[in-house]
Amino acid sequence: MTPEEIAGTLTELFGTGDVGAIAPGSWQVETSSFRLLVLLAEDHTWLRVLLPIVPIEAAQPFLEQFLEANFDETQEVRYALYQGVIWGVFQHNSGTLVSADLSNAIARLISLHDAGLNDVFNRLIENRIRQIIQAAKRQGQSLQFTMQNLERFYTEGLLGEIEQTPEAREQVLALWRHQLERLWNEIEA
Structure with a gap:
């Protein structure tokens, strides 16, 4: 996917009001419920989509369940830990990524966000x-x-x-x- 295709997919999903370019090859989707980050590698080979789920303090008792979910349930997205936050993460080679797969991954990330700690x-x-x-x-x-x-x-x-x-x-x-x-x-x- 090209940067233009990524921006177009984000606009289709969220509208122009919620999507903002934060740097070349980087977008932020800001809604009343969440803040989604979409980051394209400098060489445009990889795309990463990130959505904060819950602070580590709340997630600590459930780390084993988060890892089990990565193995069994999360499909193309994963839970990850970075800077004291459990994130939902999707990474894909941008050259083989299509709009439908990006849309599905974003929907799955939002589902993880909405579930919060409930599923684990x-x-x-x-x-x-x-x-x-x-x-x-x-x-x-x-x-x-x-x-x-x-x-x-x-x-x-x-x-x-x-x-x-x-x-x-x-x-x-x-x-x-x-x-x-x-x-x-x-x-x-």
């Missing part, structure tokens, strides 16, 4: 639930017995918030029950 948090939680199921099965516990233990932990205050209302506790337990029932038969002891 959910991945972490599912991994923990799988560990609980494995431990319960190794001890010969049934799904029903495992759920009773969790209910007891909430009743005794070992799990949950200190000032959690009974309604909130029931909602959390319903979520536990749903996840345990969903994953129970998938997991071997």
Whole structure:
């Protein structure tokens, strides 16, 4: 893609008001939700698209899940760490890049931005639930017995918030029950 084609694709996606050239071969897309950077190498051989996702302080507990997502889920874009920020990054040889691929990559980056920590948090939680199921099965516990233990932990205050209302506790337990029932038969002891 030439610089003109890149600028045209950005204008098609975001309109002229949100797209600005910040230097030759570099653009910034500024919306109310995000700031996207598009950088073309000086020799015009590589294009990099960057979108900040979350500060490292918030992401620290989920670094393993970010890396797992890079392997399994992020497709043509990747999570990366730079200057204390987790970024969504797309890099491609500009000579073989077409407008549709750039548009798809930008849509995927925006999807990562919109998800923020939600997807990696959910991945972490599912991994923990799988560990609980494995431990319960190794001890010969049934799904029903495992759920009773969790209910007891909430009743005794070992799990949950200190000032959690009974309604909130029931909602959390319903979520536990749903996840345990969903994953129970998938997991071997």
